[in-house]
Amino acid sequence: MNISKSPWLLHYDGSSCNGCDIEVLACTTPVYDVERFGVVNTGNPKHADIFLITGGINSQNREVVKQLYSQMPDPKVVVAVGICACDGGIFKECYNILGGVDTVIPVDIYVPGCAAKPESIIDGVVKAVALLDKKRAAMKAGKTPASQKEE
């Protein structure tokens, strides 16, 4: 049985303009209906497998993102949605923006676009679930997950 059959998402809005968030939510509507693939948008990091972040990291949310990431049980995958989450995007030069999500936690999948289209978000999630299976296999083989190494 594969983990990829039941990916549960945690969606967090960093300093996004809300464009990408609306697209993320659009994925759960009847038109795209990601629940077809077993995707559930949980609001709880402890139940989540995939961490979906929109928007860049600023000095205020950096601790929050770290905290959420550390609360997720392994195996877990981080997906940065939208160009803001990838490297800061349009807000990159702002005084309070540190950059993309990968400035604080390791990102596995980058979904480009401004705003990222629901199709590409779903594509990113599909890539993420494949990675989940790989990470699970590595965990079974006795390797320490990357998220636990830094501590």
Added chain:
Amino acid sequence: MGILKIALYLILAPFIGGLLAGIDRKIGARFQGRQGPPLLQPFYDLFKLFEKQSLVVNGVQDFFVGGYFIFVLFTGCLFFIGGDLLLVCFALTLAEVFLMMAACSANSPYSAMGSQRELLQMMAYEPMLLLTAIGFYIATGSFMVEDIARSNVSPIVYLPGMFFGFLYILTIKFRKSPFDISTSHHAHQEMVKGITTELSGNILALVELAVWYEDVLLLGMIGLFIVNMKWWSFLIAAAVCLIAYILETFVDNLFPRVKWDSMLKSTWLVTLVAGGVNLLILTLVR
């Protein structure tokens, strides 16, 4: 015979419970105009959770969840081998208390609030549950499930009000909207996940599994209203159970969540009117 029944319950109940959960999610999705997850999705979820690491927040939580699981199984076995209905009610309550303690033990406001609300839910449905057991006793002259199941006429003939009352509290027991205030199976709730917020990985999977066992047990109680000496009454009972479950799914999707005080008031009102009047008439007739 008893061993066989226990084995059947322990093996079949998770499959039935999981399938029912799958049907529930499918119907829910159709209500929103979506295709919905595959029928077997609850099983995929369960296997996934067993594969995941569980983040243990303290030493006693696992113990409490284990207690919940074991007592739900114990209650189910007791019911299906034809044990004492009163004992079934009390053991089920004890199981629920274990789950509540598991949520209480974590240092999270969401899970603490979830367990407080769970307490309120227990306060709401417990009178009706006990009244149902008493109703069965007056109608059939026994608290033993095996005697009740062998009565000449279906107990529902004497207990229509109780049946309605039991259906009403079933919404609370199944954690369906409008009464899913302590935790809900729908994602994104006002209290994150309420009572299960702090549970993760295989510990959460254990809770899911226990819930399926509990669902089958509760449907068994619904069936107990219908069965009598005839063999075909069991088929009708199974059909009524299925209808009751689907009815709960419809209610779940059609009604918005209420506040705890309206839940308590309405449940006690139903208990008093439907259960109480039924009991009064029954004591006069019998």
